[in-house]
Amino acid sequence: xxxxxxxxxxxxxxxxxxxxxxxxxxxxxxxxxxxxxxxxxxxxxxxxxxxxxxxxxxxxxxxxxxxxxxxxxxxxxxxxxxxxxxxxxxxxxxxxxxxxxxxxxxxxxxxxxxxxxxxxxxxxxxxxxxxxxxxxxxxxxxxxxxxxxxxxxxxxxxxxxxxxxxxxxxxxxxxxxxxxxxxxxxxxxxxxxxxxxxxxxxxxxxxxxxxxxxxxxxxxxxxxxxxxxxxxxxxxxxxxxxxxxxxxxxxxxxxxxxxxxxxxxxxxxxxxxxxxxxxxxxxxxxxxxxxxxxxxxxxxxxxxxxxxxxxxxxxxxxxxxxxxxxxxxx
Ligand SMILES: [Zn+2]
Ligand SMILES: [Zn+2]
Numbered sequence: 001x002x003x004x005x006x007x008x009x010x011x012x013x014x015x016x017x018x019x020x021x022x023x024x025x026x027x028x029x030x031x032x033x034x035x036x037x038x039x040x041x042x043x044x045x046x047x048x049x050x051x052x053x054x055x056x057x058x059x060x061x062x063x064x065x066x067x068x069x070x071x072x073x074x075x076x077x078x079x080x081x082x083x084x085x086x087x088x089x090x091x092x093x094x095x096x097x098x099x100x101x102x103x104x105x106x107x108x109x110x111x112x113x114x115x116x117x118x119x120x121x122x123x124x125x126x127x128x129x130x131x132x133x134x135x136x137x138x139x140x141x142x143x144x145x146x147x148x149x150x151x152x153x154x155x156x157x158x159x160x161x162x163x164x165x166x167x168x169x170x171x172x173x174x175x176x177x178x179x180x181x182x183x184x185x186x187x188x189x190x191x192x193x194x195x196x197x198x199x200x201x202x203x204x205x206x207x208x209x210x211x212x213x214x215x216x217x218x219x220x221x222x223x224x225x226x227x228x229x230x231x232x233x234x235x236x237x238x239x240x241x242x243x244x245x246x247x248x249x250x251x252x253x254x255x256x257x258x259x260x261x262x263x264x265x266x267x268x269x270x271x272x273x274x275x276x277x278x279x280x281x282x283x284x285x286x287x288x289x290x291x292x293x294x295x296x297x298x299x300x301x302x303x304x305x306x307x308x309x310x311x312x313x314x315x316x317x318x319x320x321x322x323x324x325x326x327x328x329x330x
Contacts, residue, residue, distance in 0.1 A: 003306040022093040022142060030055075031143040033090045048103075049110045050087040057083035059151055061123070081151035082118060086110060088144040095133065095144050095252055097242035097321055104235040108223065112231070115261060116224045118150040125265035126154040134254025136281050136288060142252070154263040161260060165271035175219055177273030190311040193240045193319070198233040200241045202311040207301040209283045209310050210248070212241055215275035221262035222274050240319050241278065247317040255280040 030037045033045045039055035059081035066076040088107055089099060099107070111129055118127045131146040132139045149155075154162075168176040184191055184201045192200040192212060200214045214237050216230050226234060245253035256279045262269035283289050283304060294302040318325070 001303050001306060003304065003309070024091045024093045026092045026143075029092055029141060029143050031085070031087050031141065031145055032092050046087070046090055048090070049106055050090070051084055051110065051114060054083035054085050054147070057081075059083055059149060079151060079153060081124065081149060082121075084114065084148040084150070086114065086146050086148065088146070092143045095142075095242070095246070096131070097239070097246045097253075098323060099144070099239070101235060101239055104239050105232055108226075108231045108235050108238075111259065112224045112226070114148055115222055115259075118148070119222070119224070119264035121150070123152055124150045125152055126150070126158060126263045127261065128155050128158075128258060129261075130256065130258040132256055134252060136254035137256050139254075146257075154265065157258075158260060158263060162263065162267075162269055162272055165273070169271040175271055175273060177215065177275065178219060181215070181217060189308045192244065192311060192314050193237055195233045195236055197230045198237040200237045202307045202314065204307060206307045206310075207303060208279050208281065208289055209303070209305040210245065210253075210278070210280040210314065211307075212245075212278040212314070213275050214238055214241055214278070215273065220274045221269050221272045223259060223261060238276070241314075243319050243321045244314045244317050245278070245280065247319075247322050248313065249285040250322050251285065253280060254282060 025032050027035070029035060031043070033043055033047075033050075036042050037055050041052070041055070043050065043052075059079055061080050061082065063078045063080045066078050069076060086107075088094070088096060089103065096104070096107075114129065115127050118124050128149045128151070129146060130149075165176045168174070168179075172179075180203065181199060181201075183204065184199070187204075190202045190204060192202060194200065194217075197218065198214065198216050200212055202210070202212050214234065216226055216234055218230065220226055220230075223231075223234075242253075245255065257276060258279075259274070259276050261274050262272035281288050289304070294300050
């Protein structure tokens with residue numbers, strides 16, 4: 001933590017704001033209902049949530065065998081899998097934050113179905129569901145959607161979290177994530193919002209200024225085993241978090257949002273606790289957190305802000321989306 005540095009003068013690059021005005025349907029958007037995609041497939045006139053296999057998948061089940069390599073230090077194997085896209089809404093102009101609570105509940109149900117369907121396949125060892133949002137993280141199409149990479153390998157961060165959770169359980173007899181939630185509840189200063197079964201907090205160990213974790217309070221290895229009540233509570237906390245992000249600077253707030261769930265390779269992951277992480281790259285409206293010497297060069301994250309201050313900022317803004325409030329005025 002180096003929170004004293006955040007007010008140093010800045011003379012660098014700024015992030016371009018995305019225009020707040022968009023139309024609900026865009027003719028050349030490959031995600032809008034009724035439109036043709038590059039593969040030639042035509043999207044149905046869907047109403048609600050729509051999932052399909054990615055036309056330009058970064059992983060496929062038919063990946064060619066890797067090239068032979070000479071004996072030595074290097075090893076390789078084929079990365080295979082299934083890449084899917086899930087549209088949150090037929091509306092091109094909405095975002096997770098602007099969906100109605102019922103629509104987010106349907107999205108949670110869709111994530112449960114996608115995870116269960118993919119996890120069941122013996123060739124799939126891990127299901128990574130994630131949303132990239134905003135030009136700041138390289139997304140040019142604002143149509144609200146997430147992606148799924150179901151692969152024959154486990155992604156690194158999940159592997160590390162699974163190992164750490166197991167090690168903590170072995171050493172203390174307690175589940176790691178339950179102790180994290182307990183520590184946040186004791187402290188209170190970094191909690192953004194909680195209801196009976198779900199919680200959002202800016203963790204003590206946050207790397208990004210506005211990094212927020214959303215999780216069920218009870219242990220679940222994946223989203224698939226949430227009860228209806230827990231799924232509804234999770235949807236409410238997700239909406240609250242996404243709305244506060246947008247309201248912070250009255251702009252669509254960019255982030256990378258992965259769902260962290262236990263691998264599906266048949267291992268014992270009873271110590272794993274499903275959670276959703278928001279990684280927003282901005283520290284201020286026009287200021288990206290650059291990964292540089294300490295992060296890229298040294299492998300340690302230098303946080304320029306204090307999590308307690310940033311959590312207080314998020315708590316202070318309204319949980320009614322600014323676009324909704326503007327609409328109410330007209
Ligand atoms: Zn669209
Ligand atoms: Zn995680």
